[in-house]
Amino acid sequence: MRIDIITVVPEILKSPFEASILKRAIEKGLVEVHVHNLRDYAEGNYKQVDDYQFGGGAGMVLMIEPIDKCIAELKSQRTYDEVIYLTPDGKTLDQKMANALSLLGNMIILCGHYKGVDQRVRDTMITREISIGDYVLSGGELGAAVLCDAVIRLLPGVLNDETSALTDTFQDNLLAPPVYTRPRNYKGLEVPEILTGGNTKAIETWREEQAFLRTQNLRPDLLK
Numbered sequence: 001m002r003i004d005i006i007t008v009v010p011e012i013l014k015s016p017f018e019a020s021i022l023k024r025a026i027e028k029g030l031v032e033v034h035v036h037n038l039r040d041y042a043e044g045n046y047k048q049v050d051d052y053q054f055g056g057g058a059g060m061v062l063m064i065e066p067i068d069k070c071i072a073e074l075k076s077q078r079t080y081d082e083v084i085y086l087t088p089d090g091k092t093l094d095q096k097m098a099n100a101l102s103l104l105g106n107m108i109i110l111c112g113h114y115k116g117v118d119q120r121v122r123d124t125m126i127t128r129e130i131s132i133g134d135y136v137l138s139g140g141e142l143g144a145a146v147l148c149d150a151v152i153r154l155l156p157g158v159l160n161d162e163t164s165a166l167t168d169t170f171q172d173n174l175l176a177p178p179v180y181t182r183p184r185n186y187k188g189l190e191v192p193e194i195l196t197g198g199n200t201k202a203i204e205t206w207r208e209e210q211a212f213l214r215t216q217n218l219r220p221d222l223l224k
């Protein structure tokens, strides 16, 4: 998989890919992430990427020309399965969407900023619009990092224990069951006995029950 991210603040997208699981995925060659500064595709001395909106109103809008140039250059080099725009009015990201995106080859992610992008970009260049939740961020960059994390960890070989993504919260519309590690007793707080008894079948049944109970208590909407 190759992900190309287009942004006006590339700095925000450095550290998420320089640590832990995402870093390892890149080092193992399981994914390539390339961040492009939209300003590099802008004209003139000022490298202008945004302008006032027609009709008046507060807030700047990202211009179509640099975005068009950047996307056209990327597309001249390889094919892309999706050109995604991160925006609060997109379809809300969930595990099902992350699963679907993890099966793709290459994708471009365009991060919005200020008031957003010229609508003509959305109408003609974008294949999918995604929001990471019903709140407004100051730009799409953190959303892009969230999206990349959710997708990359699902790529085969990224997680050490191949099954661990399958038992995640949400993977089957259930929250994950509680987990414990050593010590067995911490200041009188005991680990549930069933987990230390070695009966694999009983442990599996307990975990299923706990996952159901937790979902019923915390997120009953998932069971509907």
Ligand code: ADE
Binding pocket: 086, 087, 088, 112, 130, 131, 132, 133, 134, 135, 136, 137, 138, 139, 140, 143
């Ligand atoms: N840009 C601003 N807010 C956003 C959100 N909630 N999701 C994705 N991109 C955004």
